[in-house]
Amino acid sequence: MDINSKEKGIVSAINPPSNGIYSFRGGYPIVSFQIAQQSKWLDPRSLRLSGRFRVKAPEGLKPTNTSTAQNATTGVAVSGRVGVASVIQQITLASSSNQTLETIRNYNRMLSTLVPVSHSQSDLDCCLQVGDPASASRSFNSARGINETTSFSIPLRTGLMSGGDLLPLGTNGLRGLNINLELAPDSQVISGFNTFTLGGNAVQTIFTPINTGAFYELEDLTLTYDLLVPSEQGQAIMESPATGSLTYNSFSQLYSVINASEQTQNLNFGVSNCLAVTHNFIPTDQINNYRHDGFSTGELKNSNGDDAKIRRITYLRGSTRFPLDYEIEVGGRKDLPADQLRPQTELVTQFIDSVKPYITMDHSLMSAQTQNGISDNLTFNNNRDPRFRNTLAEPNIPVFGAGIVMDPLSKTGVDFRNTNYGIRIVSELDGVSPNSIYSFIRARNTLQYSPNGIMVSS
């Protein structure tokens, strides 16, 4: 189809609060946008949520994040890996007739894996930081970036928006787009930041007293995007009711808890074309807790703070091992010291593969420094000198998880409508330390449109 011109679109939220400020604390945790039905194509890669963001210390004070001793206004920070997007707990994309296209619960937790796996330290500290001042490879740098009210412009990394295919907004297509954002609790979004002693030990700085609560606010929210305008003939085709379909990727999310040293999680995806599943973990008591980064993606942990190393992991479809017909053994013998296990290569490479093809992994924050605290890095010009550790990504903050690509060859997906997915984890969990598992399912959906309306099949 011929494209005549490109338009720059902008819409404001359709549910503005009276004072124009969206916040969880203020009781306005829902932000809704509507892109009208029109005979144009939406370029999903251009879609950005823009606005102004600020965090406030208890009593509404301005934060003063510095490396000095902690006080009421120092240590009010958000996750540097997720950035401003950490305020978005759920995204729902729907057509104007409210046919749901994609719903991602715990979107911010999903980003805590997606962003560091697919963006390098340079990306976080330079490219992403242009549109998101809270983005950084070190939590302290991120915290410094939000001492003032900052403007931001961030992409919405949903499956539909990440696919790259142009989206028809006309009758033969989505028929407009509703975007609904649900904001996350302050205690999930905000936590402190880390600085490091000369010996390399982390020191957490967080505002005091914690129980008075810091919070965040958003204002001037808009959605910007590019529209491609077809020729008159093309517009006529888009508007003349016809039958057709388009396929797109979508994410969905399931939540569960693991506690035992050998546990199988059975999940019902209900999708017919599952492409991949990715899991990340966090101790359950660290969710919605100012004292802890709610977007940490570390290994399973026992309540004493020690890593509960995964020894074996098996992916199942129904009762059979799938897609790997073997168990991934990353622990070796039980008597092997835990620190001999690093890095858990076979497990982690599959996890990366579930986010993006491992073979194409050339932009990622993951390193021996983030995973194991080993600063095995050279200077920027590759001189054989160790790099000064303060120039590296934050140590010992792993980008860990489990995951598997279901169909790496044909990429059409695997049917899980009538069959459970299972993951069996044998770990060093002690049975009294509940850990939350966030499971993100990437699947291929089909949208069918006809004169009678549109229908989504997953």
Place this chain on the structure above:
Amino acid sequence: MSGRGRPQPNAKAGVSSLIRDWRIEDGMAQSTLEEVLDSNVLTAQVWGYSQNQTITHKRTMFEGQSLTPKVGESMYWDNAAGQDGNWNAAGGVTTANEQTAKTLQVQHTLFNSGLLGGGQDAKVFPLVATKGLRLHMNLENAQRACMFQTGMLGVSETGLNPLCCTLAAPILAAVGTKVNIGDTYTILLKDSGNGAVNNIANGGYNNNPFSIGDEIYAGSSTTISPQSPIGIVTAMTANGAGLLELTLCHNAPNNTPLDHPYVEDDPIYVLPKDRVDGIVASPFIPDEFTPFMEERLDYTLSNVEYLVSQVSPPSGYVDAMLNQVNGKGMVIDFRCWSTYRNTLSALNGLTTQWIPTEATRVYSCLSTPLAQNHQLGIQYDSFKPETNGAKNYNYSWGNKLIPDRPVHLERFSQAIPKPNALALIELEKALTNCGIAVRDLQRSPEKFNIGRAFSKYGGTANLSGSTLSLRVEYQGAQEPLMFNNYIHQLRRIQIQGASISAF
């Protein structure tokens, strides 16, 4: 890994340094389908150009690459007292907290393979047509595959290595005189800031190259004197000024002084053969140090698995394929490397080497000059390409020069090495033509290679029917060289009935 001095696989190629050659045959072992000799050398060259920050991290985490010379906690070696080593921490290093080797979990593709190398353009291979595949791998000698984390620092056969450590204070011959078997004395090493032992206290990094159980030798900074052992390291610590202090036990009967007195700046080092073969237990050294002395260089691979994804096509597809194999035959094209090695007989002047390839569909040639004398010394980086006074080069095919004028290389061998732009562009073209994404041209003199793309735009060149040769002119060369010439070509497997051939 095992051994003193923190040996590890060559940092240029990680664990794939350990795989020298490999061969893929059909399931009946009748035909060799693909074979690369000195695959580890090729990997070491390619990695240097294809790296970026993330890819280096990936290779570090999963493929056994360890680049840093800092001897704290590393991928291969644990450190009982923390990240930055412990000789300058309270108590220093003793037999109780000497660093120990880690077991790594490593996973990588079969590098340089067109059939099983993976990659974005990897094809599905029809195992039924070849009755399976067989993979043979030859592991590399540990002395060639590995090097110390601190490189040549403190390791020498003669004491003339400029990277030897040096004495910070003189020692008298009498200090070696023992009354009891366990009597020790100390020596102090300099922190020259560059090349010798740095330490954290003085703002450098910890690159102490010595281990408990090392036999220390001393030489002379003013005359070429015979090497002389001065004792076994029994402990390491820092003095008040933060300098490295070695505690030594003279490996000699009681009441025996050192062979010589030594003065400030005299070289201090260990012999590579002691690290490779271990040191024989001695009646003059307390038994507790014997296990450390006897430790020898080695590596162990265990639980080796080859993981492949498998596709099960419909039975009709398989039947059709078998009919094709048994009828008109089946053809599979794939990219691969072939190795042609040459040893240069002349040190200087115009050298010519033949690359006797008969390949008909060639993409590129990559020529790697290696030092002959550095191939079996653990103290050397065996995969390091040598510029060695190269002035210019030309490939020739028959009597035709490729390119049609010499490509200059002089700047690579200058006191401060720099690249010659044209040579670097030729090399980048050659690598790109092999499907290698060139992401890093920094420090190109340290990864000096000669390359030539023989085709463009995805095409190939026919190099059969005449002889390909490489002419390199040398002036002021120091090291006798050998060349690994890697031809990247499109190879064809032809299967007809029971007959399988590859060419």
